[in-house]
């Protein structure tokens with residue numbers, strides 16, 4: 001698909017997978033994107049979350065995002081959940097709620113379902129994962145249970161909203177979901193939360209926008225999941241060129257994490273002026289096997305001396321912060337200790353210079 005030409009009814013948007021620990025979110029994400037992750041260096045400034053991958057098809061583009069909170073099992077049920085859920089849900093177009101076919105629906109699922117219902121009006125597709133681990137009959141029963149959960153949660157949510165509405169007379173006319181979708185351009189408008197809307201959108205299949213079983217391991221219905229998620233995204237041009245995929249997930253993500261940290265707080269000043277290359281990434285020799293350390297050397301390129309000053313900060317204070325934040329996130333990504341060395345370099349007008357772009361891996 002050419003980035004510049006796409007069908008009129010092309011849909012594109014952001015999706016996030018949520019669910020209990022071990023529900024199969026990562027495996028499904030990987031199955032959807034085919035183990036590839038996105039280079040997100042010149043992505044639209046819409047999400048602060050790491051992009052896990054992009055599903056490109058002739059008629060849609062699905063950008064799967066990750067959030068530290070929703071991905072990490074511990075924090076998922078932690079106290080920051082509400083904030084993180086609200087933040088994430090405000091930024092995505094559709095949510096995949098993963099529930100294992102082979103586990104009883106429990107308080108964890110119920111809690112997440114309630115959070116999803118209360119947080120806003122984003123369509124939630126209930127995905128019953130690991131379909132290969134149960135019989136057809138058990139799968140049918142689980143689908144029914146998931147549908148019941150949706151009905152129960154959504155009817156409680158409807159009651160809460162009706163009560164709130166009754167108390168808030170007179171109130172402003174809320175946005176309808178349709179109105180939101182129409183004016184939801186690919187960029188910051190997506191942030192407009194639909195939380196104010198009165199009518200939950202997840203009124204389709206048993207309280208969910210849809211329900212679908214899948215087996216990421218066997219490849220059963222993976223494509224259908226992509227299509228279903230895409231069907232709930234707005235009509236929009238592709239958000240990323242198709243070439244923005246790589247087979248080197250770790251290096252790319254490391255570069256992206258450094259870039260993210262560098263832009264934190266100065267996004268408006270230098271949104272597209274920062275590029276990061278990983279020059280070296282190696283396991284340090286002579287470390288104990290159970291306590292490895294990865295040495296990472298990166299170059300952080302800016303276009304002008306003034307930008308270099310912003311990155312470095314007073315007596316190097318910002319650069320130290322950037323290093324600390326990036327290191328923490330890289331350690332979480334790699335699961336090992338990391339020594340991170342960042343060199344700030346000025347590559348004049350690198351955005352306009354094809355040679356420089358090539359060197360920087362664009």
Ligand SMILES: Nc1nc2c(ncn2[C@@H]2O[C@H](COP(=O)(O)OP(=O)(O)OP(=O)(O)O)[C@@H](O)[C@H]2O)c(=O)[nH]1
Pocket residue numbers: 019020021022023024025026027028071072073129130131132133214215216217218
């Ligand atoms: N048989 C089978 N196993 C699966 C399938 N999907 C995931 N699994 C297994 O279930 C386990 C958990 O899967 P993950 O994808 O890591 O689950 P997650 O929801 O990302 O887990 P957290 O990162 O802990 O939140 C892994 O051992 C997977 O191999 C599937 O379709 N079939």
